[in-house]
Amino acid sequence: MPKLQQIVGFRVGRENFGVPIGIVHEIVRMMDITVVPDAPAHIEGVINLRGKIIPVVDLRKRFSEPVEPNRRNRIMVAELDGHQVGLVVDAANEVLKVNPELIEPPPNIFEQGELNYVTGVGKFSGKLVILIDLAKIMQRGELRRISDFAETAGVVPPAL
Numbered sequence: 650m651p652k653l654q655q656i657v658g659f660r661v662g663r664e665n666f667g668v669p670i671g672i673v674h675e676i677v678r679m680m681d682i683t684v685v686p687d688a689p690a691h692i693e694g695v696i697n698l699r700g701k702i703i704p705v706v707d708l709r710k711r712f713s714e715p716v717e718p719n720r721r722n723r724i725m726v727a728e729l730d731g732h733q734v735g736l737v738v739d740a741a742n743e744v745l746k747v748n749p750e751l752i753e754p755p756p757n758i759f760e761q762g763e764l765n766y767v768t769g770v771g772k773f774s775g776k777l778v779i780l781i782d783l784a785k786i787m788q789r790g791e792l793r794r795i796s797d798f799a800e801t802a803g804v805v806p807p808a809l
Contacts, residue, residue, distance in 0.1 A: 654749055656771070658778060659725060659741035662714035665778045666738075667745060667771065672783065674726045674733060676741045679718075696735055698726065705735035711786060714739075729784050736783070745773055752780065 656667035657676075677698065682705050684694040691710035695702050705724060709716045717739075724735040755767040766785035771778045 652749075653746040654752075656745045656747050656778070656780065657725070657741065658743040658745050658773075659723070659738040661708050661712050661738055665776055667747075667778045667780050668727065668783055670744060672727045672729070674728060676723050676725050677735075679722045679724060679737070693737060696724065698735075701733070703733050703735045705737060706787065707737040708786075709737060709739065727783055729787060734783075734787065745771075745778065747771055747773065 655670040657670050657673045658665060658667050660666070680696055682694040682696055685692065685704075688694065691707050693705040693707050695704050697703075703726060707716065719739075721740040723738055723741045725738055725741050726733055726735050728734075751773070752769040752771040754769055756770075766781050766783075767779055768782050769780040771780060
């Protein structure tokens with residue numbers, strides 16, 4: 650029997666997504682997000698998570714979904730290219746144990762341009778879950794910029 654993969658399941662809009670459990674550090678409730686001036690629209694700002702400044706990206710905006718704040722919204726803290734990034738999702742609550750044989754490669758339409766972040770489509774409990782590569786959603790330059798925002802926001806100006 651193939652080794653089961655562990656996937657963190659989350660929802661953005663009406664769609665179910667999944668990422669490998671290995672990149673997810675934790676899932677936290679929504680908290681105050683400090684806005685960073687001149688940041689791209691889908692970058693919400695930064696949070697202070699136990700003394701660490703972490704940039705926050707709203708995946709709902711990134712996926713062009715309506716943003717409807719509710720108490721099920723979560724910030725999923727993931728590690729991408731050595732940087733921690735918070736991702737606002739509509740809900741994140743389950744770890745799926747997946748048989749790799751139930752994951753199909755993405756349809757050809759996902760290989761072009763903007764949709765190249767889809768790594769596969771899995772069938773779980775009668776639902777389709779779109780498996781994604783978060784690093785591809787956050788293009789390399791964007792990741793660097795987000796980290797710069799976090800570092801800038803984390804710098805406390807010296808007292809006069």
